[in-house]
Amino acid sequence: MAARTAFMQGNEAILEGALHAGARFFAGYPITPSSEIAELASTRLPARGGVYLQMEDEMASMGAVIGASAAGAPAFTATSGPGFSLMQENLGLAAMAEVPCVVVNVQRSGPSTGLATRPGQADVMQARWGTHGDHPSLVFAPASAQECFDLTVEAFIWAERLRTPVIGRADVVVGHLRELVALPDPEDGRALASRPRPQGPPDDYCTYRPGPDGVPPLADFGSPYIVHLNGSMHDERGYPSADPAQAGRLIQRLVAKVQARVGEMVAVRHFRHDPPEGAPPRPAVLYVAYGSTARAAREAALMLAEKGVPARLLQLKRLWPFPDSEVEAAALEAGLTVVPEMNLGQVVLEVERVVGKRRPVWSCAKSNGEPITPDEILARTLEVVGA
């Protein structure tokens, strides 16, 4: 139940979501188009006993976030492309040392400093593979101010439960969009995001001895428990280990602990738009889209249905782990799939992997700092359906 509604920007909703989920620490280096998150965190967090730290750069920001989280505080940062690139090294540390944290990347047009205030969605693969080595990746992509709130809460829940970094991946269009957001009662957020903590005697505690769900309980720095966080390959105590069997097990567990829970996570949203009654039957067109582009695709789907073609939209709210089964089911039900995105074609590769040769998959790519419009998606669709 919504306790109140407010007209707010996507970035503001991200901050509200973080506070609702119990965030107590933010460290960051403001960057367009994510700066509103840092700005608001600088007043809202201290007002409720939390901490805001303006750091000297994004590498240090990630370091501070990891440290605060290790001390027990749900922690996050917000950035955009150039800063997200700088965070990759410590993002890997958070994954390997299993320190919960949330990193928000409000994407802009790249590469490098690119177009600072213009939209892009070209950081999809970076969010998956930006840091080196095999590692888990959990990424959510909001398409509205409401989803900015909801998915930030979701990000904190899974970061804490699974002891892993989670990436919230908005884009400028959504981050700077103002619309109505339903905010739940603050009490509903209590204990939503909580990490497993050790229960037994401190002498028996091992930082990396997994519980039944593959997630090791995490003691706070400064508690009676001794914590050995380690970014190098390590044993259950957190001591360095070069044992191949140990290394193989650890890598497998890091990925499996996330994969095992995808069924409980937010994944997709379905939209169906059918032609007016009496239209001759035709195979449906499926759009697979995410972030602000999903909204353009929805409007394109409405226009397509009016033209007599059944249109479906599968909005991906979670990008990684990729929702394979949902995409497969939707694609096989349709005649063909079109993947609009603000990059030269990244998610389309995943859709092709899932669908294989069973149905045609088309890319609708645009990468020039301008959002894709419904008209552009419709034009591309009519081109590939041969209408």
Next chain:
Amino acid sequence: MERFEALLSGSGGQGMILAGIVLAEAAVRQGLNAVQSQSYGPEARGGASKSEVIVSSGEIDFPRVTRPRVVLCMSPQAFERYGRTAPPGALVVVDSSQVGDTGGGGGGCDSRLVRVPITALARERAGRAVAANMVAVGLISGLSGVLERGAVLEAMRRHVPRATQEANERALQAGLEVAESVAAGAAEGVAVGGARGAVAVTAAGRDGSGARQG
């Protein structure tokens, strides 16, 4: 209601983004759906600034303006960029205190152009040029045919400092008055004597005939 889209353009510091927020919040207060978005350059002041507002009784999917009913241009650059390319059906509103040359007219053949001394009106009625954005809010809300004065006033009060509230209310009122005369004149596509005789509505065909009136 029919979906209402407005594009507000100017340069950084003119308050286009705030104007868009006030319009959208007013719509939300009336129980309608509204979105406001913005795009701007990397500068804090100057540079191009654009604010977009969509109001609808239905769900709003694509949140960017594609078929604006009103295109506001508060600087010469904004006019060149958004006024000249305004799609058919749009009413191009130009701040004649800021934009001298509108020769050649607005965009599409059936878009219309109206010159309103928005900044001068703000100075005259509110005593401050920075209230020009609230003149624009009054003007656009009046032209929308859906936004109510009370809702706009309330939304505005939430965002302006208490000390400037009265001045901003006068600016808003000036804009609403201009909207009435524009609506009356625009229907005929001819020049009308508007607020203080300073408003001109013209047909803005590609030949730009009459576009310099006012």
